[in-house]
Amino acid sequence: MAWRLKLVPTKTNIDFFRWQFVTFGASVVAVVASLVLVAVMGLNLGIDFRGGTTIRTESSQPVDVGAYRQALAALNLGDVSITEVKDPTFRADQHVAQVRLGAREGEEAVTPEVIAQVETALKAVDPAISFPAVESVGPKVSQELIWKAFLAVAAGSVGILFYVWMRFEWQFAVGTVAALLHDVIVTVGVFAALQIKFDLAIVAALLTILGYSVNDTVVIFDRLRENLAKYKTMPLREMMNLTANETLSRTIMTATTTFIALLVLFIFGGDVIRGFVFAMLFGVVIGTYSTLYVAKNIVLMLGVDRGDKPKKDTGEFASIEA
Known part of the structure; x- marks a missing residue:
């Protein structure tokens, strides 16, 4: 058995x-x-609900999320999310990632100066990296x-x-x-x-x-x-x-x-x-x-309407229809 x-x-x-x-x-x-x-x-609301900026990166080198995160850690940016984007339509040498930066307290969006710092830090990790798109999510x-x-x-x-x-x-x-x-x-x-x-x-x-x-x-x-x-x-x-x-x-x-x-x-x-x-x-x-x-x-x-409750006069269960 x-x-x-x-x-x-x-x-x-x-x-x-x-x-x-x-x-x-x-x-x-x-x-x-x-x-x-x-x-x-x-x-602890993330960027989606608090507002912030998404930076799209593109490079001929494979995305190293750990290296990206370590490079940005020294900037003390607060809420940072890094994800690799994969798509079957991408070329073999096309490696895309998204870096999402949460807006700081009292600010409605990430400032251009902070975005420039992020781009500089990422270029130090991968000189071939480019930034084809930068999008901001406002409070509204x-x-x-x-x-x-x-x-x-x-x-x-x-x-x-x-x-x-x-x-x-x-x-x-x-x-x-x-x-x-x-x-x-x-x-x-x-x-x-x-x-x-x-x-x-x-x-x-x-x-x-x-x-x-x-x-x-x-x-x-x-x-x-x-x-x-x-x-x-x-x-x-x-x-x-x-x-x-x-x-x-x-x-x-x-x-x-x-x-x-x-x-x-x-x-x-x-x-x-x-x-x-x-x-x-x-x-x-x-x-x-x-x-x-x-x-x-x-x-x-x-309770469930099934007629199985005891009758008050007999104490027996009533029958229910199938």
């Missing part, structure tokens, strides 16, 4: 509602604390990007709400969206607490977290819907525990494999994508937690 790794026993009987008020209360506290952190400490554009980022997350949440509502019942939709908002708010709170740079890449990570979390939640709710028809007299709490245990192996396997892939990217991916990957790593953990301890708790509190 082939040997197989089992992260979860074939059959489990974990009571996920044993500490339901503790776990749900902890989630509420985490959301409130995250909102307070964002309000008090604020986010940055404010628009912040608003559009908020709208993107809100639109994703509303779309998921309607999808789950149409596929299941409104209680499932409310539980799902509450879990998603929990994931996003707590993740943003962690970025505020650790003062990790928050830019458009992090917004993309938040939207990805929404998709990952709702996928896990829908799988459990789909099994719950099957069990609602299969076990017509089983109390809702017991049925939700049964459903979570039946899908636990899938939940753990999906979260573990995703986490391992992201961990490798976090370690070896470099500084450019580290913030994005960190948000995804935390999102996988918090998304799995919210599926088991937030979404299900809310559905249990709201």
Whole structure:
């Protein structure tokens, strides 16, 4: 017989509602604390949201991001992001990079003098380098990007709400969206607490977290819907525990494999994508937690219109239609 790794026993009987008020209360506290952190400490906004300048470089020599960063470190420019640009249409000797400089406090844009210093420092690293384009992002554009980022997350949440509502019942939709908002708010709170740079890449990570979390939640709710028809007299709490245990192996396997892939990217991916990957790593953990301890708790509190509640006069469970 082939040997197989089992992260979860074939059959489990974990009571996920044993500490339901503790776990749900902890989630509420985490959301409130995250909102307070964002309000008090604020986010460490990147160039996308704060304004700054992007310098496009081009050279016949391969881009050495480490050497570029080391050359600019002595200038004390603050928020600097360097990324290599790759495109199949580029020539074999065409190597392009983007250097993004954040505007300093009290300044609306990077001054020409600072741009000249950057170009001089990079030319010392690569004499063949040229600067075909310099673009600045002002405060007005940055404010628009912040608003559009908020709208993107809100639109994703509303779309998921309607999808789950149409596929299941409104209680499932409310539980799902509450879990998603929990994931996003707590993740943003962690970025505020650790003062990790928050830019458009992090917004993309938040939207990805929404998709990952709702996928896990829908799988459990789909099994719950099957069990609602299969076990017509089983109390809702017991049925939700049964459903979570039946899908636990899938939940753990999906979260573990995703986490391992992201961990490798976090370690070896470099500084450019580290913030994005960190948000995804935390999102996988918090998304799995919210599926088991937030979404299900809310559905249990709201109840499901299935006619399985005890009758007041007999104390027995009423039957439901298939």
